[in-house]
Amino acid sequence: MGNARNHMPENQKKPGIRKSGGPKSAGAVAKELGAVFFKTLATMFFIMVITGCIVACIMTVYIVGFLDDESDLDLNSLEMNYTSILYVQDKSTGEYVELNRLHGEENRIWVDYEDIPEHLIQAAIAGEDKRFLEHQGVDWKRTIYATVTHFLKGGTQGGSTITQQLIKNITGENDFSVERKIKEIFRALSLEKSCSKEQIMEAYLNSIHLGWNTDGVQAAANLYFGKDVSQLSIAESAALIAITQNPSKRELFNHEENNRERREWILGQMLEEGYITQAEYEQAMAEQIQVVTYDNSTDTTQKATLSYFEDYVLEEVIQDLMSKYGYTYETAEDKVLKGGYRIYTTMDKDIQDYLDVVFADQDPENSIFPTVRGYNLKTGTFVEEQPDAAMVIMEPNGKLVGIAGGRGEKEGDRILNLATSGVRQPGSAIKPLSVYGPAMDFDMIYWSKIFDDSPVEKADANSEFTSDWPINHYGTYMGDVTVDYAIRRSTNTVAVRVLELLTPQVSYDFMVNQLHFTTLVGSGANNDVARAPLGLGALTQGVTVMEMTAAYQIFDNGGLYYEPYSYSVVYDSEGNVVLEQNPTPQRVLSEDTAEVMNKLLQRVVTGALGTGSTAKFGSMPVAGKTGTTSNDVDQWFMGMTPYYVGGVWFGYANDSNIQIRYSSYPPPIIWRQVMQHIHEGLEVKQFPTSGKVVQMTYCTDSGEIATAACPNTETGWYKESNIPGTCVQHLGSVESEEGEVGGSGGDHGLEEDEEDIEDEEVIDSH
Numbered sequence: 001m002g003n004a005r006n007h008m009p010e011n012q013k014k015p016g017i018r019k020s021g022g023p024k025s026a027g028a029v030a031k032e033l034g035a036v037f038f039k040t041l042a043t044m045f046f047i048m049v050i051t052g053c054i055v056a057c058i059m060t061v062y063i064v065g066f067l068d069d070e071s072d073l074d075l076n077s078l079e080m081n082y083t084s085i086l087y088v089q090d091k092s093t094g095e096y097v098e099l100n101r102l103h104g105e106e107n108r109i110w111v112d113y114e115d116i117p118e119h120l121i122q123a124a125i126a127g128e129d130k131r132f133l134e135h136q137g138v139d140w141k142r143t144i145y146a147t148v149t150h151f152l153k154g155g156t157q158g159g160s161t162i163t164q165q166l167i168k169n170i171t172g173e174n175d176f177s178v179e180r181k182i183k184e185i186f187r188a189l190s191l192e193k194s195c196s197k198e199q200i201m202e203a204y205l206n207s208i209h210l211g212w213n214t215d216g217v218q219a220a221a222n223l224y225f226g227k228d229v230s231q232l233s234i235a236e237s238a239a240l241i242a243i244t245q246n247p248s249k250r251e252l253f254n255h256e257e258n259n260r261e262r263r264e265w266i267l268g269q270m271l272e273e274g275y276i277t278q279a280e281y282e283q284a285m286a287e288q289i290q291v292v293t294y295d296n297s298t299d300t301t302q303k304a305t306l307s308y309f310e311d312y313v314l315e316e317v318i319q320d321l322m323s324k325y326g327y328t329y330e331t332a333e334d335k336v337l338k339g340g341y342r343i344y345t346t347m348d349k350d351i352q353d354y355l356d357v358v359f360a361d362q363d364p365e366n367s368i369f370p371t372v373r374g375y376n377l378k379t380g381t382f383v384e385e386q387p388d389a390a391m392v393i394m395e396p397n398g399k400l401v402g403i404a405g406g407r408g409e410k411e412g413d414r415i416l417n418l419a420t421s422g423v424r425q426p427g428s429a430i431k432p433l434s435v436y437g438p439a440m441d442f443d444m445i446y447w448s449k450i451f452d453d454s455p456v457e458k459a460d461a462n463s464e465f466t467s468d469w470p471i472n473h474y475g476t477y478m479g480d481v482t483v484d485y486a487i488r489r490s491t492n493t494v495a496v497r498v499l500e501l502l503t504p505q506v507s508y509d510f511m512v513n514q515l516h517f518t519t520l521v522g523s524g525a526n527n528d529v530a531r532a533p534l535g536l537g538a539l540t541q542g543v544t545v546m547e548m549t550a551a552y553q554i555f556d557n558g559g560l561y562y563e564p565y566s567y568s569v570v571y572d573s574e575g576n577v578v579l580e581q582n583p584t585p586q587r588v589l590s591e592d593t594a595e596v597m598n599k600l601l602q603r604v605v606t607g608a609l610g611t612g613s614t615a616k617f618g619s620m621p622v623a624g625k626t627g628t629t630s631n632d633v634d635q636w637f638m639g640m641t642p643y644y645v646g647g648v649w650f651g652y653a654n655d656s657n658i659q660i661r662y663s664s665y666p667p668p669i670i671w672r673q674v675m676q677h678i679h680e681g682l683e684v685k686q687f688p689t690s691g692k693v694v695q696m697t698y699c700t701d702s703g704e705i706a707t708a709a710c711p712n713t714e715t716g717w718y719k720e721s722n723i724p725g726t727c728v729q730h731l732g733s734v735e736s737e738e739g740e741v742g743g744s745g746g747d748h749g750l751e752e753d754e755e756d757i758e759d760e761e762v763i764d765s766h
Contacts, residue, residue: 082340137188211251308405340573398562429627559589
């Protein structure tokens with residue numbers, strides 16, 4: 001029995017105990033799942049709300065932390081790098097025209113909103129930010145779309161408005177991060193509150209990068225099309241805006257096809273937005289854009305090598321900024337190269353262009369430089385290369401017009417300028433400045449005063465000199481000679497004797513304090529307060545062509561010294577005057593002294609045996625002085641006309657041991673070649689006169705005013721305050737009918753003359 005149950009049919013088995021409620025229905029299951037879903041959803045919602053609140057609190061604290069300092073950008077105080085421009089005056093019109101551009105890492109020229117063509121602004125809006133005029137700094141539709149696209153598909157483009165792009169350009173922050181994007185959004189919103197759409201568009205178009213280190217539409221218009229931005233066509237405007245999306249792949253020199261694709265799209269957008277008509281669209285689409293072609297295809301930055309004059313302008317402006325504003329050199333340099341300055345130079349472009357050409361020309365047949373031989377005194381061998389050279393030309397009021405800082409092609413910008421930085425021995429060219437000029441101003445000398453051309457120091461057992469000193473370039477001594485002769489023939493002995501009258505200290509003070517030489521040495525074991533440095537030009541260091549030329553202007557303008565200057569005014573990018581020249585002359589010689597010295601220096605060119613005779617050209621008055629150092633290592637000519645003062649140095653810049661051997665002394669020839677050219681068409685005029693100088697006949701034997709008894713006479717020029725007495729050397733037995741030699745008309749009597757002569761001899765002996 002007990003086993004029978006196991007054999008019962010399945011359907012007859014007893015049912016077991018059912019669970020409470022029995023099997024669930026489909027509706028019950030769905031209801032239960034729905035409850036679970038809503039509970040989960042509610043939980044997630046509250047978690048998100050709580051998390052959102054936490055994040056919002058954190059972001060609020062974070063945003064408040066930087067908004068006060070970084071969201072409010074002032075477009076009026078932006079410190080972007082702007083291209084500075086050098087200007088030069090067009091002599092035919094009197095207007096200033098662009099000479100060259102200076103920029104550091106960026107080429108940017110500011111252009112005001114009203115000078116930007118409307119179709120360029122419209123191209124920017126159509127191509128970069130269609131809702132620019134409607135949104136408040138952020139286009140939320142584009143921002144949301146760009147954000148979703150980033151998280152779903154990756155990528156970083158499409159969300160920025162013109163306002164946001166401007167902020168990137170200003171701050172330089174361009175990395176893709178949530179933090180930076182949040183900053184950018186709040187900055188954009190803040191900027192739109194404080195600035196107008198016109199201000200934002202103006203700043204944007206002046207800051208966008210357009211390839212080839214060029215920023216802003218003005219510089220780009222100049223670079224690519226060679227025109228002002230205001231002259232751009234619709235197609236050219238679209239071409240510039242097309243570059244912004246990818247400058248390296250859409251710039252116009254090497255990627256015109258890529259640019260065309262983008263600019264045609266922009267033109268289509270301009271048509272769609274109603275900015276241009278169908279006819280304008282078709283015309284712009286058909287236009288063949290003409291891009292500027294440069295001589296050097298690799299130099300599309302339009303950065304031509306600066307001339308030596310332009311090099312000097314930059315350095316002068318930098319130094320003046322340091323002096324006026326207390327800037328460091330680096331700060332001043334940055335402002336000059338990147339501050340958008342407008343520098344109005346004093347350059348005469350015709351003169352500078354001529355100097356650039358003739359100093360670069362190495363063809364012996366066309367060169368202004370005589371061919372010479374260089375002999376190395378140290379090695380005893382001849383050298384192949386020709387000497388270097390430098391020249392400065394200025395008006396006799398300090399205004400620089402031309403600078404040649406070296407011979408041959410200029411190899412780079414802001415390189416060594418031999419005219420302004422090359423320090424060389426001046427030789428006899430120093431004598432009118434250090435000796436004769438100041439001595440004449442003190443009435444110690446006059447035109448015909450006699451000095452003994454004989455050794456100042458004789459070589460003997462007790463002397464420091466191994467030979468008679470000083471020696472003259474003409475190899476002998478002439479005995480009694482006049483000041484006129486000594487200057488004309490560059491006699492060394494007389495220069496030393498006059499310096500002894502003046503004293504080296506007075507001479508040194510005059511050179512440093514009155515003529516502003518900066519390289520003279522005033523103390524130490526080897527200093528320049530001595531006879532050889534100041535009397536013969538054997539200075540410890542030397543002088544520059546610039547300082548020598550500036551000093552010689554005192555003989556061309558009546559005794560006034562002007563600091564040389566290469567610019568008249570400098571403006572900043574906003575048109576404010578930063579620097580301005582107000583040349584104030586310093587009187588260093590009296591007018592009559594300067595006039596007599598000028599006439600003596602004319603004799604160097606026109607007088608018998610004058611060392612500068614080859615400087616003469618045409619009928620234009622010329623005055624000047626040669627200068628040669630020992631062994632013909634350094635050679636000079638300092639020359640003047642009523643229009644210009646010019647200084648020439650000739651020598652081997654890198655080796656002071658190379659002697660120059662020549663058939664005709666080169667510096668006056670070089671000077672004449674340049675000056676003759678730049679004086680073409682100028683009216684012949686005379687040097688200034690003081691009205692206090694008289695022309696008189698003197699006795700060549702005594703140097704005093706001649707009488708009828710004097711056998712040999714010449715004409716000289718004298719200051720009214722320093723006319724020598726009447727010659728008594730040739731009176732002989734001639735008796736005065738009045739019973740007393742010399743008469744009573746105010747002339748010196750014999751006894752007085754003898755006493756004067758006696759006094760002069762005592763002075764000469766010191």
